[in-house]
Every structure is written in structure tokens, then in C-alpha cells.
């Protein structure tokens with residue numbers, strides 16, 4: 001239902017049908033709970049904790065923290081001293097509650113017809129077997145296990161088997177290169193790697209085991225040998241693939257190990273604050289950050305968000321198109337979902353293969369009620385003939401969700417009107433790897449929606465905006481998005497570098513968690529995320545830092561200097577544009593361009609390959625030598641006014657640069 005607002009932006013009110021079934025059916029109810037959660041967070045989360053099993057209660061306070069660097073080091077502890085096991089809560093407890101025969105996952109592979117399903121009971125057996133396999137290979141509580149796998153049930157089994165024995169999983173997205181994988185294995189000091197022979201993404205083959213083997217050789221060379229590499233056979237025998245490298249000294253077959261492992265494995269009781277996983281995300285200094293999440297708080301927060309943000313009822317079918325290699329997959333394909341006894345669809349493919357109807361076909365066949373995807377996928381699919389959507393029934397859908405970047409109002413409306421037939425609320429969820437789960441987002445039955453706004457803070461989150469000086473802006477305004485208080489699902493540290501954790505999130509604005517995003521708050525208190533304010537690019541929902549790309553560009557022997565910035569892109573949201581200054585007497589040509597692109601593909605991954613590489617005589621710099629990326633960004637975005645350029649060493653160089661870039665842009 002649509003109704004006009006005072007500022008003439010349309011508002012979409014929850015429909016009667018959605019409200020009737022919703023846990024929270026009015027804005028007043030949301031507000032009442034919100035206020036209670038802010039007033040007494042301990043009481044609020046303590047009550048939620050009673051839904052789960054704790055072997056022992058917290059030894060000390062339920063929450064203990066310092067959020068202000070002026071008062072000392074930052075720390076956040078929820079339920080320290082309480083013991084539990086997250087895998088036990090998600091799976092064993094669900095079975096005890098009578099859901100053993102319920103389907104936990106429907107899995108659909110890249111090729112239509114590749115299907116599997118698994119019940120909670122069968123999931124538990126597989127997890128226990130895998131946990132025993134890991135124990136048999138010497139993995140103990142606190143050890144790190146790297147997972148580099150396709151989006152499969154087996155990857156989820158691997159993650160949960162780590163959780164079962166108190167090991168810490170480090171999932172690396174299966175689109176990362178050997179280098180990036182090795183860097184993460186070494187940084188996390190992972191003892192073991194679980195991978196697969198390979199996978200197809202659309203028609204593209206990804207040689208996972210070959211990449212893994214290369215990465216492990218690099219790890220060994222760097223003095224960090226990994227004891228074992230378990231390989232799942234994921235490909236069908238009819239598929240033509242290159243030979244798979246195998247070394248009996250470390251490689252083991254998943255199937256062989258699982259066949260002989262016991263189906264019973266007692267859970268390891270761990271502390272509420274023991275690490276659950278590390279997930280690497282880009283950092284603005286170039287080195288990825290190992291974001292560390294702990295057990296108890298993450299369980300409470302992800303379960304609560306999943307239940308209320310998706311208004312999840314046990315008969316619903318949830319489909320999140322995100323990959324397990326990102327936080328979206330961790331939180332919504334695994335932890336939050338299973339904590340709510342859900343049935344989920346896990347998909348290992350791309351939205352346009354074999355054709356642009358793939359998502360809608362899945363929704364139709366599995367009778368999906370809740371579909372969660374990213375704006376970049378929406379923008380890709382809305383370019384295609386609408387018949388790809390309308391050919392399939394979407395009658396089962398109740399709720400649509402979006403994550404990863406701001407969703408522009410026209411994509412929002414296409415998602416709402418075409419996919420959801422104007423029946424399903426669009427839940428635009430703002431969050432980060434570090435926040436564990438959404439922190440600003442609507443609730444389906446209670447929040448009036450404004451296309452393009454992630455709306456209001458979730459329970460327990462005190463979000464606000466501050467100006468450049470860190471002064472809080474009250475009411476309407478534009479500033480840096482910060483959070484004033486700890487919530488259970490937030491990251492506790494950057495693995496092995498607490499200093500960097502403090503410097504990145506707590507140093508910029510004392511007393512606040514700094515998101516790195518800009519936001520506008522309107523007169524109704526709604527947040528409109530305007531994008532990163534730091535040196536990060538958000539390309540197809542993947543965060544990459546300018547420094548990360550620049551350091552790789554510099555590896556080309558002809559490149560003297562480099563700067564990377566983001567341009568606006570109709571599908572990817574942002575695309576990467578690079579400027580390079582060549583060493584003396586070097587000439588730029590197509591060969592050099594493809595060499596540079598291949599270095600980026602090998603060092604980071606295909607998703608980071610720039611759309612444009614522009615050789616320039618010089619980069620715009622201020623006196624201290626700092627590159628003014630802000631100017632480059634404005635030029636590639638063709639924003640007319642560049643602002644103050646007086647601090648530039650050579651202000652005239654800008655016109656020359658602008659001419660070069662406009663010419664190139666015309667040719668793209």
C-alpha cells in the first residue's frame with residue numbers, strides 16, 4: 001500500500017496480509033521494544049538468551065565493555081563465563097524440539113537439475129562425522145581451519161563441525177586467487193584447509209584444488225605449512241576438467257574420511273566469548289582485516305535479526321543468494337537461519353545461468369517465501385526482458401530483502417512491483433562484516449518503507465550521525481554513521497591486531513563505533529546510507545580498498561605510481577578505475593593493459609579487475625605527496641564542480657587529466 005508523505009516521497013505501508021502474520025505489527029510496537037532494548041540492553045538480551053541452551057550461566061556481568069578510547073582499551077564482552085555450543089543450539093536442540101525430519105537445506109547447483117536436500121537429523125550426522133574427521137587430523141579447540149569451497153551443504157557442514165569442536169573457521173570466498181587464499185591462511189595461522197576439486201560458475205570453471213595447492217605451496221614457502229588439505233569431490237565425472245594436483249603427504253579425500261568417521265560427536269562446551277569464526281574483509285591500508293566474531297553474542301543477535309527482520313515463521317522457505325564466503329552467507333545461510341529452525345535454499349550458481357530466469361525458477365519450484373539478494377543482482381536482472389520473471393510464479397513470496405550497497409529507488413521499485421507484484425515489503429538491510437547482522441533495517445509488519453532508505457535502527461542499536469569534528473548531529477542532517485553502544489553481534493577485534501581494530505572503528509570518533517559509511521537522516525529519523533567515506537570501493541557488493549588495488553598495480557615493472565577510485569556503474573554500483581604513471585620511457589599498450597589486469601586477477605581475484613586503466617603524466621597531489629583521490633573520483637564520475645584544488649602541487653594538471661579521462665570514457 002502506497003501513501004504520500006509530507007516531503008512528497010512515497011511511503012509504502014505494511015499491507016494487512018503482512019501485518020496479520022507479523023510478530024511485530026505496528027510501528028508503536030517496534031518503538032516500544034526498541035526503547036526497552038536501549039534503556040536496559042542487559043534485560044532485553046538476557047530474555048532472548050533464555051531461548052537457547054547454556055551449559056553454565058555467565059560467571060560475571062552479562063555485558064561488560066568499554067566503547068571509549070579516552071577511557072582505555074576497547075573491549076566488548078557479552079556473557080563471558082557462560083558456556084554453550086552454537087552447533088548444539090542450532091542443530092541438536094532443533095531436533096530435540098521435534099524438527100529432526102524437517103528439511104534444513106535445499107541445495108541447487110550451477111547446472112539445473114543438480115539438487116540435494118538434507119534434514120536436521122541428517123545434517124547433525126554429517127556434522128558429527130566431519131567433526132570427528134577434524135579431531136582425527138589433530139584439530140582442537142581454538143585451532144583455525146580454512147574453508148575454500150563452493151556454496152554447498154558440505155561447506156556448511158564444514159563450518160558447523162568446526163563450531164562443534166570449538167575450532168575457528170576461516171571461510172575464504174571461492175573467487176579469491178591463490179595469493180589471497182595463502183595470505184589469509186597465513187594471517188589466521190590455519191592448520192588445515194578444506195576445499196573441493198573445482199566448481200562451475202555459469203560456464204566458467206574454477207579450479208579450486210589447483211588454486212588451493214598453489215596457495216599451500218606459498219604457505220609452505222612462507223614458513224607456514226598446513227598439515228592437511230581435505231578435498232571434496234564436487235564435480236561430476238562427465239565434466240571435462242584439467243587434471244587435479246594431488247599430494248598424498250597432505251591431501252585427503254573428504255568422501256573417504258567421512259565414510260569411516262563416527263556419527264556421534266559430543267559438542268565442546270565453549271565460553272560465550274570464545275571465537276567462532278574469522279572472516280577477512282578489506283581494510284583501507286591494503287592488508288585484509290580478520291574480523292573476529294565470538295559465540296554467545298553472535299548467536300543471540302543473528303537469531304533475533306533473522307526472526308524479526310524476515311518475520312520468519314517455521315513454515316517459511318528462506319532463500320539468500322549470498323555466498324558462504326561473505327558475512328551474508330555466514331549469518332543468513334547458516335547461523336541466524338538454523339537458530340530459527342529454518343528451511344533454506346542454498347544456491348551455487350549465478351543469476352543469469354542458464355538464463356536470466358534462474359532465481360525466479362528457484363523461487364517458483366521451492367515455494368520460497370523470503371528472498372534476499374543484492375542490488376547488483378537486481379540491476380543485472382532488471383535489464384533483461386520482464387518475461388524472465390513473469391514466466392514463473394512468485395505467489396509464494398512474502399518478503400524481499402536487499403543487502404550489500406545502497407539500493408537505488410528505481411531498482412527498489414522494480415523489485416517491489418515486478419518481482420513482488422506490489423505485495424511484498426522490501427527489507428533494505430544495512431550492515432557490515434563487522435556488525436554481524438543488520439543494524440539498520442525495516443521490520444516487515446511495522447516499518448513504513450521509503451525506497452532507497454534502510455529506515456530505522458534494529459533493536460539494541462543506537463545509531464546516529466556525527467560531523468567531521470565528531471559532534472553529534474541531532475535530527476535531520478548528513479554526516480558519518482556511527483553507533484553509540486555495543487550490541488551482541490558486533491566483532492570483538494581484528495584477529496592478531498587489536499590496535500588496528502581500535503584505530504579503524506573507535507579512533508575516528510571517540511565514544512562511537514565508526515562504520516566508515518556516510519548517511520543522511522531525514523525528519524522521520526530514517527537513515528539513507530550514502531556510501532563509504534573512507535578509501536573503500538564497493539564493487540558488486542564486494543568491498544575492496546584503493547590501497548589493496550594500488551599495491552597490486554605497483555607490482556607491474558612499468559608502473560611508477562598508481563591510484564584507484566570508483567566510478568558509478570549501472571550494474572555493479574561502483575566500478576574500479578585506475579590511474580597509473582609509467583616509469584620513464586615506458587609506453588602503454590594493450591599488452592601492458594592485459595598484463596596489469598592479469599596481475600590483479602591473480603593477486604586478488606577476477607572481481608577486482610578494473611574497468612578502466614588510464615595512464616597519466618602525473619597524479620594530482622597535495623604538497624605532502626598525498627594523492628587527491630577525491631578529485632580523481634569526481635572526474636571519473638563527471639561531477640562538474642571539483643571543489644577546492646588550491647592545495648594541489650600543480651592545479652593546472654587537473655584540466656589535462658579531465659580531458660584524458662573524458663576521451664577515454666567516451667570510448668568505453
Ligand code: WTA
Nearest residue numbers: 403404405406428429430431432433529532
Ligand atoms: C555497504 C555486507 C547501503 C556499506 C553485509 C557497508 C550497504 C559495506 C548496505 C559492508 C545497505 C551494506 N545500504 N550500503 N543496505 N549493506 N552496505 O562488510 O558500505 O561486505 O559498510 O558486509 O557494504 O560490506 P560487507
